[in-house]
Amino acid sequence: MTLPLLLFLVQDSGPIAPEACADCHEAIVSAYRETGMARALEPIRPDEFAGLAPLSEPGTGLVYALEGSGERARIVESLATPGGAPHRLSAPLAFAVGAGVQDRSYAALRHGRLWFAPLEVVSGSENRSRRAALAPGHSMRSGLRFGVPITPECLSCHTDSLPRRDFPLNLDPRARGAWTPNGISCGACHAGAREHASWREASLAGREAPGADPIQDLSFLPRTRRLSICAACHLQGDVRIELGEVGLPPRGDDLLQHRAIFVAREATSEVGFVSQVERMVLSRCYLESAAFPGGGLTCETCHDPHRPLPDVRERERARAACTSCHAEVQGDAKPAGACSLDEDARRASGCADCHLPERNVFDVEGVTIHDHWIRKDPGPAPPRAKLRFPESPTGDWKRFQWPDAPPPAHDDDAGLWMMAFYQGGHQDRAREFLAKPASAAVQGIPMFHHVRGALFEGAGRLAEARAAYERALELAPELGESATNLGIVLGRLGEARRGIELLSGFLEAHPRADGVLRNRAVLRQSLGDAEGALADLERAMEFAPDAAVARVIASLYEQRGWADRAAFYRDEARRLDPIGGE
Numbered sequence: 001m002t003l004p005l006l007l008f009l010v011q012d013s014g015p016i017a018p019e020a021c022a023d024c025h026e027a028i029v030s031a032y033r034e035t036g037m038a039r040a041l042e043p044i045r046p047d048e049f050a051g052l053a054p055l056s057e058p059g060t061g062l063v064y065a066l067e068g069s070g071e072r073a074r075i076v077e078s079l080a081t082p083g084g085a086p087h088r089l090s091a092p093l094a095f096a097v098g099a100g101v102q103d104r105s106y107a108a109l110r111h112g113r114l115w116f117a118p119l120e121v122v123s124g125s126e127n128r129s130r131r132a133a134l135a136p137g138h139s140m141r142s143g144l145r146f147g148v149p150i151t152p153e154c155l156s157c158h159t160d161s162l163p164r165r166d167f168p169l170n171l172d173p174r175a176r177g178a179w180t181p182n183g184i185s186c187g188a189c190h191a192g193a194r195e196h197a198s199w200r201e202a203s204l205a206g207r208e209a210p211g212a213d214p215i216q217d218l219s220f221l222p223r224t225r226r227l228s229i230c231a232a233c234h235l236q237g238d239v240r241i242e243l244g245e246v247g248l249p250p251r252g253d254d255l256l257q258h259r260a261i262f263v264a265r266e267a268t269s270e271v272g273f274v275s276q277v278e279r280m281v282l283s284r285c286y287l288e289s290a291a292f293p294g295g296g297l298t299c300e301t302c303h304d305p306h307r308p309l310p311d312v313r314e315r316e317r318a319r320a321a322c323t324s325c326h327a328e329v330q331g332d333a334k335p336a337g338a339c340s341l342d343e344d345a346r347r348a349s350g351c352a353d354c355h356l357p358e359r360n361v362f363d364v365e366g367v368t369i370h371d372h373w374i375r376k377d378p379g380p381a382p383p384r385a386k387l388r389f390p391e392s393p394t395g396d397w398k399r400f401q402w403p404d405a406p407p408p409a410h411d412d413d414a415g416l417w418m419m420a421f422y423q424g425g426h427q428d429r430a431r432e433f434l435a436k437p438a439s440a441a442v443q444g445i446p447m448f449h450h451v452r453g454a455l456f457e458g459a460g461r462l463a464e465a466r467a468a469y470e471r472a473l474e475l476a477p478e479l480g481e482s483a484t485n486l487g488i489v490l491g492r493l494g495e496a497r498r499g500i501e502l503l504s505g506f507l508e509a510h511p512r513a514d515g516v517l518r519n520r521a522v523l524r525q526s527l528g529d530a531e532g533a534l535a536d537l538e539r540a541m542e543f544a545p546d547a548a549v550a551r552v553i554a555s556l557y558e559q560r561g562w563a564d565r566a567a568f569y570r571d572e573a574r575r576l577d578p579i580g581g582e
Helices: 018-022 026-032 136-140 193-204 223-234 276-280 312-323 343-349 351-355 414-423 427-431 446-458 462-475 480-492 496-509 514-526 530-543 547-559 563-576
Strands: 063-067 074-079 087-097 103-110 113-116 119-122 131-134 239-242 259-264 358-360 368-370 397-399
Touching (some): 018 026, 063 119, 259 414, 414 446, 446 462, 462 480, 480 514, 496 514, 514 530, 547 563
Antiparallel strands (some): 063 074, 074 087, 103 119, 119 131, 239 259
16 A cells, blocks of 8 residues: 655544543444444454464465464464475564454564564455455565554554654554554544533533534535545545645545645546545536535435444435435336336345446455446446556556645645655656756655655765755654665765764664664774674664675674674574575
């Protein structure tokens, strides 16, 4: 999945425990607890892995198995090695990501950091039983192993109780303070929910509650602002770039004023797992209903967010939404827009089965969703294709806009396109935008300057890279990516001591930053400080064992004539990378 360039952290009143709402809204809270949103991040359930078979990864021979239960759950990686002891690596699982309605991923804990486990669990369907499957990234590329970090960005659509941002970004937040993985609370959609609970408590206790009820009344919001609440998690696109100040997009604001989302320029018959809003706004039902009572089609027209999707009332709600515009057939009468099926067929199928058919998604194995582009004739399902992400690997994108609203601010900003192409892996295209002016607002985004620095550095324009990284750090001193890169750039400019000073200062605040340690080792080695370089590399290995680093350490020890230490790290490299060889 794509990651945003700058995370919005929790702001506003933040999450609220369901118990605080249940006193007055018991039925709603009880139903909501069964939704996928409420269970989107949670502990691993007892016996969750019962009956799941191990899975071999094509191309590597690595075998993965989900074992144990609850707090003792783990993922095991094994490999039969000819002529040697079999490889076996066991990593505890910290929590589950996703409710398991369609699929469910897991956070594996290794050396104090969170990584996506190579396996997930795909729910059963009519044709296949519930089973373990390779996680999406691992399905698209073999050999990733425990190499996909879980950062706060990855969790931002699964909880409104995000951990404090640190560096490295995937440090286990449970070890740094009181953070517990919880799903999405009432406060994720209802701005002012926490303050409302306090206000209501005072009122019920007979005390004078100050001011008006602080909870936001969603019914008075324009359609695009109500839709923005859902789009924050159901509009992924190929690239997302956060704008403005750090914090979750304010609930009730237009999402597109806080996030630039780039989607495939032309919609096709293929759908992504998180494409619901992107597809829905293509529908005539959306485009031609803006003047209807209630403000036109939105997500809650068909879905009650407080009820789980399998609830029979959800199907009835969706059907009622359709028939409010498309009349039921009365006898032989066929009014305009009426369904062509007879009554029995209509009752058996439901409107969504024909007009929002289920489709395989292109980015997750074994998962289907309803295509939310509502059409009279959606056409046949496309053939199952090889998994991929993004939708448009060539970068043929447009910036997403609400079709019934003015374009978002800085709609065609060169700086945003530069960041989009860089994040999407099109560095040559991103570099074309270096000479084009960006708006003042985009120049206020720290990651804008970091990306410029990376592009300048890649082109060998080191003085410009230095200036860009320094500007990024002026705006965001904790931006570890820029500090890490700037140290090496300073070394290449002949200022290795200045680079060491910079990296040492950053390490005081973030001592587990293994990338910073490795870069400081490079600078120390360039100054002839072999002992200092080895100390940094070995320290980095404590925090993030890595086969490539182990091989470098072995080579340095060989150069110093320390054969035993060199042999130890060569063995360590083979242990860490059983499929990579020497």
